[in-house]
Amino acid sequence: xxxxxxxxxxxxxxxxxxxxxxxxxxxxxxxxxxxxxxxxxxxxxxxxxxxxxxxxxxxxxxxxxxxxxxxxxxxxxxxxxxxxxxxxxxxxxxxxxxxxxxxxxxxxxxxxxxxxxxxxxxxxxxxxxxxxxxxxxxxxxxxxxxxxxxxxxxxxxxxxxxxxxxxxxxxxxxxxxxxxxxxxxxxxxxxxxxxxxxxxxxxxxxxxxxxxxxxxxxxxxxxxxxxxxxxxxxxxxxxxxxxxxxxxxxxxxxxxxxxxxxxxxxxxxxxxxxxxxxxxxxxxxxxxxxxxxxxxxxxx
Amino acid sequence: xxxxxxxxxxxxxxxxxxxxxxxxxxxxxxxxxxxxxxxxxxxxxxxxxxxxxxxxxxxxxxxxxxxxxxxxxxxxxxxxxxxxxxxxxxxxxxxxxxxxxxxxxxxxxxxxxxxxxxxxxxxxxxxxxxxxxxxxxxxxxxxxxxxxxxxxxxxxxxxxxxxxxxxxxxxxxxxxxxxxxxxxxxxxxxxxxxxxxxxxxxxxxxxxxxxxxxxxxxxxxxxxxxxxxxxxxxxxxxxxxxxxxxxxxxxxxxxxxxxxxxxxxxxxxxxxxxxxxxxxxxx
Numbered sequence: 001x002x003x004x005x006x007x008x009x010x011x012x013x014x015x016x017x018x019x020x021x022x023x024x025x026x027x028x029x030x031x032x033x034x035x036x037x038x039x040x041x042x043x044x045x046x047x048x049x050x051x052x053x054x055x056x057x058x059x060x061x062x063x064x065x066x067x068x069x070x071x072x073x074x075x076x077x078x079x080x081x082x083x084x085x086x087x088x089x090x091x092x093x094x095x096x097x098x099x100x101x102x103x104x105x106x107x108x109x110x111x112x113x114x115x116x117x118x119x120x121x122x123x124x125x126x127x128x129x130x131x132x133x134x135x136x137x138x139x140x141x142x143x144x145x146x147x148x149x150x151x152x153x154x155x156x157x158x159x160x161x162x163x164x165x166x167x168x169x170x171x172x173x174x175x176x177x178x179x180x181x182x183x184x185x186x187x188x189x190x191x192x193x194x195x196x197x198x199x200x201x202x203x204x205x206x207x208x209x210x211x212x213x214x215x216x217x218x219x220x221x222x223x224x225x226x227x228x229x230x231x232x233x234x235x236x237x238x239x240x241x242x243x244x245x246x247x248x249x250x251x252x253x254x255x256x257x258x259x260x261x262x263x264x265x266x267x268x269x270x271x272x273x274x275x276x277x278x279x280x281x282x283x284x285x286x287x288x289x290x291x292x293x294x295x296x297x298x299x300x
Numbered sequence: 301x302x303x304x305x306x307x308x309x310x311x312x313x314x315x316x317x318x319x320x321x322x323x324x325x326x327x328x329x330x331x332x333x334x335x336x337x338x339x340x341x342x343x344x345x346x347x348x349x350x351x352x353x354x355x356x357x358x359x360x361x362x363x364x365x366x367x368x369x370x371x372x373x374x375x376x377x378x379x380x381x382x383x384x385x386x387x388x389x390x391x392x393x394x395x396x397x398x399x400x401x402x403x404x405x406x407x408x409x410x411x412x413x414x415x416x417x418x419x420x421x422x423x424x425x426x427x428x429x430x431x432x433x434x435x436x437x438x439x440x441x442x443x444x445x446x447x448x449x450x451x452x453x454x455x456x457x458x459x460x461x462x463x464x465x466x467x468x469x470x471x472x473x474x475x476x477x478x479x480x481x482x483x484x485x486x487x488x489x490x491x492x493x494x495x496x497x498x499x500x501x502x503x504x505x506x507x508x509x510x511x512x513x514x515x516x517x518x519x520x521x522x523x524x525x526x527x528x529x530x531x532x533x534x535x536x537x538x539x540x541x542x543x544x545x546x547x548x549x550x551x552x553x554x555x556x557x558x559x560x561x562x563x564x565x566x567x568x569x570x571x572x573x574x575x576x577x578x579x580x581x582x583x
Binding site: 228 | 341344370374376421522
């Protein structure tokens with residue numbers, strides 16, 4: 001058996017979900033005998049069978065990956081409880097194993113995965129989705145790219161019809177059905193920054209924490225910006241119109257087109273609305289949310 | 301011996317791993333530390349506080365990069381994005397050498413985030429050495445490979461672990477990050493004499509040494525980096541220093557991390573062995 005073949009066999013075994021009692025399965029979900037794989041590839045010793053030696057890696061994989069995932073989504077764990085959270089996490093990680101050298105990216109597809117059936121979280125599905133999106137946005141805000149921000153004077157004389165502003169990569173815009181920002185902030189107060197260590201292994205499944213029961217949230221739509229300023233992550237609630245303009249800018253609309261779309265749907269007098277928009281822009285640019293795009297951004 | 305082409309001709313002393321719980325202490329108290337080892341992957345990001353803290357550390361301290369996911373032993377080619385980000389970080393830290401593990405951990409684009417053991421075959425040695433060369437050429441920095449702790453051995457192996465290590469480093473012409481705790485852990489898990497391993501390592505290729513603690517279970521030992529270094533590992537360290545001379549040494553403590561002072565004090569215990577090495581050299 002060559003190196004690649006060995007590695008494929010081992011990886012399949014190692015990434016097979018554990019039993020409920022956190023042991024290696026004797027038979028993988030596809031019917032493959034894990035014992036046969038272990039016996040074929042791994043030597044036993046005087047204390048451990050081939051199966052038991054392979055099991056050490058199988059358990060470490062899941063302990064490590066579930067702990068990392070749990071640390072990234074602490075709010076979701078609070079809301080769902082350990083048992084349901086672990087079930088969802090395991091299903092996600094089985095469907096979407098890490099494809100990045102960095103554990104940081106392990107939850108990158110979680111939001112989109114969670115939208116699809118089966119809806120593990122039942123009646124809390126939408127709540128779970130909102131929290132998952134917010135917690136991923138928080139990770140993105142924490143270490144996402146920040147370009148040199150445009151200053152207000154950089155675009156005061158620009159033509160709105162042509163000016164295309166880019167939003168900082170660390171900024172996420174979220175339309176949420178539940179006001180989960182307060183909940184996540186409360187959970188985050190107890191957590192610390194985490195980083196991966198060297199080649200350490202654990203005999204326990206880390207990441208579980210005792211938590212108070214999360215308050216039952218009622219659906220109340222909110223619009224949220226998640227961003228970084230002075231290396232701290234902030235949640236900022238937005239007006240619906242603010243959210244609409246920013247979303248249009250993010251989608252590549254020119255400044256003029258982004259504002260026009262909102263003005264068209266506006267009940268407020270245009271002049272009053274434009275003053276409001278001007279105030280918003282001052283605020284956004286003070287927060288450093290814009291950087292220079294590549295198209296027609298300097299026309300005056 | 302200590303300053304060699306595999307550690308960029310540096311002569312570093314005793315370092316400790318840069319870990320989040322110690323950031324505050326380091327940045328406010330500015331303790332005297334010979335050097336810090338960082339986990340590269342923690343800083344291969346686009347921005348934010350980790351990079352700002354790293355820049356602060358770089359102003360005051362010597363930093364060496366240690367990776368956990370290059371997977372020199374994976375049968376497939378290195379990930380280009382990984383290499384690109386790693387090079388950006390190398391340029392930022394100006395690390396005099398870069399280390400990662402003699403192991404594999406990814407296949408077909410899927411990552412286990414673990415340090416999986418190699419089958420000790422000539423094919424594996426050839427593939428691994430080739431990848432080390434490619435990475436070194438791309439990053440333009442000396443590479444040292446670290447022996448890992450392991451819990452399994454393969455039927456297909458054609459040599460011992462230390463013979464495999466020698467085969468790889470000779471083919472790649474690279475350095476060694478000699479982890480004496482990992483030698484100890486594997487010697488217990490696989491029933492070999494750790495001194496046989498240690499005495500077989502080409503001393504002239506040792507760029508750096510790792511020391512650490514581990515956890516003992518009923519049927520095996522796990523490399524947990526959550527305890528002080530035990531006496532048998534210090535004995536291995538003493539023998540390693542006897543062979544290599546005064547070599548850059550790093551204490552790994554990654555879980556249940558105590559205060560900065562406790563970690564640093566534990567690391568500084570290495571001084572008694574390094575002092576004897578210096579004395580022997582002087583005589």
